[in-house]
Amino acid sequence: MKKHLLILLVSITFLSCKAQETPTQFTEEALNDTFISYENENITFKNILKKHKGKTIVVDVWASWCGDCIKGMPKVKALQDSNPEVVFLFLSADKSLKSWKKGVDKYQVKGEHYYMPKGMKSVFSKSINLDWIPRYLIIDADGSIKLFKAIKADNTNLLKALN
Numbered sequence: 054m055k056k057h058l059l060i061l062l063v064s065i066t067f068l069s070c071k072a073q074e075t076p077t078q079f080t081e082e083a084l085n086d087t088f089i090s091y092e093n094e095n096i097t098f099k100n101i102l103k104k105h106k107g108k109t110i111v112v113d114v115w116a117s118w119c120g121d122c123i124k125g126m127p128k129v130k131a132l133q134d135s136n137p138e139v140v141f142l143f144l145s146a147d148k149s150l151k152s153w154k155k156g157v158d159k160y161q162v163k164g165e166h167y168y169m170p171k172g173m174k175s176v177f178s179k180s181i182n183l184d185w186i187p188r189y190l191i192i193d194a195d196g197s198i199k200l201f202k203a204i205k206a207d208n209t210n211l212l213k214a215l216n
Contacts, residue, residue, distance in 0.1 A: 075201045076181075082178035088167035089150065091157070098177055101167060105140045107194050110216065113164075113206075114178070114188040116146040117156020121204075122187040126160055128206035133163060136215055140165065146172040146186060191215065 084099035102110070113129060115122035133141055141164035147153035153168050169175045173183055181190065181201070191200035191214045200214040 057106045060199065061081045068111040075198075079198065080180045084167075086180075087177055088144065088169055088177075090168075091154070091166045093150075096167070101142065101165075102196065105142075108196055109136075109138070110140045110142055110192040111136075111211075111215070112142045112144060112190040112192065114146060114169075114181075114183060114186050114190075115142045116148075116172075116186060117152055117159070118147065119186050123160060125187050125206050126156065126162065128146050130163070132206050132215075139215065142167065144169055144177070146178070146183075149174065150196075 079098065084097065084102075086098050087095050088098060088101065090096055111132070115141055117123075129141070133139075143157070143162055143164050143166045143167045145153040145156070145166065147156060147168065150168055153166075156162070169177060172178070173186070181188070185204055187204060187206070189200070189203040189206060189208070189211055190198060191211065193199040200211055203211040205211075
């Protein structure tokens with residue numbers, strides 16, 4: 054009985070640690086998820102990343118209806134100003150293409166823009182455990198996820214990952 058209990062505890066501990074690991078790569082499903090460009094063209098996440106191979110990328114998952122996203126935009130703009138060599142990808146979880154484009158224009162969001170047709174329920178969103186927006190990720194020049202989760206553009210870990 055003690056042996057079975059010990060095995061159970063070790064298994065639970067191992068699985069708990071495994072679940073806590075932070076991904077350093079995107080899943081194949083996430084890479085193959087399709088987005089819509091600002092020019093209304095379908096493109097996979099893999100091809101979006103390929104366009105910026107060898108560069109550091111900040112991914113900002115946001116929506117024009119999201120109050121926290123809009124409040125954070127001045128911090129994102131400051132981040133862009135202090136990191137001009139970094140690519141900024143904005144992935145929108147808006148409910149429609151029209152509201153997304155209106156939000157980009159209204160808030161003068163500078164960077165590269167893509168729309169997630171299934172929003173927070175997309176394959177990509179599920180792969181990053183998207184439970185809150187804004188959500189920031191940093192991808193390094195080698196294509197690895199350097200920062201998996203931040204919800205503020207002035208997050209200490211985000212700033213460290215960029216430097």
